[in-house]
Amino acid sequence: MKKEFLFLAMSAFVAFSCGDDDDPTSNEVTGISVTPSTAIIYQEQATLPTLSATITPENADDPTITWSSNNKAYLTVNNKGVLTLAKDIDTDATVTITATSANGKTGTCAVQLKACLEGGYKVIDATTEVGLLILDRNIGATEAYNNNPSEPNAAAVGNYYQFGNNTPVAKNGDTSVNSSFNNTWNAVGEDYKDWTIVGKTPCPTGWRIPTQAETKKIADATFWDWDFVDMGMMTEEELEAAKALQEKILVARGGLWKINEGSVVKYLPKAAYFWSCEINSTITDEMKVAYAYADNNFATLDKKQPVVNAMPIRCVKSE
Numbered sequence: 120m121k122k123e124f125l126f127l128a129m130s131a132f133v134a135f136s137c138g139d140d141d142d143p144t145s146n147e148v149t150g151i152s153v154t155p156s157t158a159i160i161y162q163e164q165a166t167l168p169t170l171s172a173t174i175t176p177e178n179a180d181d182p183t184i185t186w187s188s189n190n191k192a193y194l195t196v197n198n199k200g201v202l203t204l205a206k207d208i209d210t211d212a213t214v215t216i217t218a219t220s221a222n223g224k225t226g227t228c229a230v231q232l233k234a235c236l237e238g239g240y241k242v243i244d245a246t247t248e249v250g251l252l253i254l255d256r257n258i259g260a261t262e263a264y265n266n267n268p269s270e271p272n273a274a275a276v277g278n279y280y281q282f283g284n285n286t287p288v289a290k291n292g293d294t295s296v297n298s299s300f301n302n303t304w305n306a307v308g309e310d311y312k313d314w315t316i317v318g319k320t321p322c323p324t325g326w327r328i329p330t331q332a333e334t335k336k337i338a339d340a341t342f343w344d345w346d347f348v349d350m351g352m353m354t355e356e357e358l359e360a361a362k363a364l365q366e367k368i369l370v371a372r373g374g375l376w377k378i379n380e381g382s383v384v385k386y387l388p389k390a391a392y393f394w395s396c397e398i399n400s401t402i403t404d405e406m407k408v409a410y411a412y413a414d415n416n417f418a419t420l421d422k423k424q425p426v427v428n429a430m431p432i433r434c435v436k437s438e
Contacts, residue, residue, distance in 0.1 A: 150175040151226030158230045161237040162208050170200035172218035181221040190214040208232045246438045248364050257431035258321045264371040268391035275371035282408045282426035283311045306426045322434035329435045334397040338418040341365040373431040395431040
């Protein structure tokens with residue numbers, strides 16, 4: 120009888136000491152790491168990052184992960200770590216994406232939402248005035264224009280391209296063109312890209328170089344003259360609207376690089392610019408382009424330039 124009691128007592132002790140809390144075979148999650156741990160998402164970004172979570176230890180009893188976002192109004196995440204923008208990015212923001220294990224361990228990714236395109240380009244909405252969205256700077260510019268025509272910031276000028284060639288021949292503040300400048304460039308050959316086709320220009324995905332008709336429309340919409348008001352050819356309201364649009368879309372003057380007596384020199388008028396390069400479809404045999412500027416506050420279309428000249432590029436998109 121004593122032996123039987125001793126056996127039962129020992130069994131109860133063993134059963135108690137081997138409960139779940141002290142089970143040496145229990146393998147719970149002790150940590151989670153999310154890859155990547157930081158990310159940046161820009162406006163119009165075609166592909167968003169997919170997040171992954173790694174648990175420690177890898178052979179945890181319950182590897183279940185639950186994903187969540189602290190700002191679902193902008194960014195959501197599914198159970199596979201796939202991110203989806205819930206709305207257009209209209210302001211810079213940081214969203215925290217969290218991976219949580221069944222026992223409450225967490226790992227995070229801090230996602231920066233940027234209210235600009237990749238490269239820093241911001242979008243000017245000129246759909247009401249001219250039916251176009253316009254980038255706020257030339258391609259390659261690292262700063263927005265400082266609105267100082269006499270001393271424009273060099274970083275706002277951008278890259279220079281020969282028409283139909285996507286390799287820059289000069290960049291912000293360069294004092295000369297680089298070795299990519301082709302003295303005999305005529306917009307043909309293996310390096311030629313047809314800039315009349317969206318996706319073949321230096322513009323961001325979905326953006327393009329304006330047509331001659333679109334640039335003329337912009338020039339007309341930004342033209343103003345008090346004499347026209349006095350003659351009854353323009354109202355004060357129309358004049359103020361034209362001035363406002365010009366102020367809205369002015370861009371740093373970049374001029375162009377051209378061949379002069381065998382040397383490549385920079386031509387830089389003192390006028391304030393509101394455009395750079397356009398597609399001129401009326402002289403297709405010579406594939407010439409033009410640039411436009413605001414001279415003494417009057418929108419002016421300059422004479423057509425041969426494709427060997429290198430100009431800054433500014434891009435547009437229909438809404």
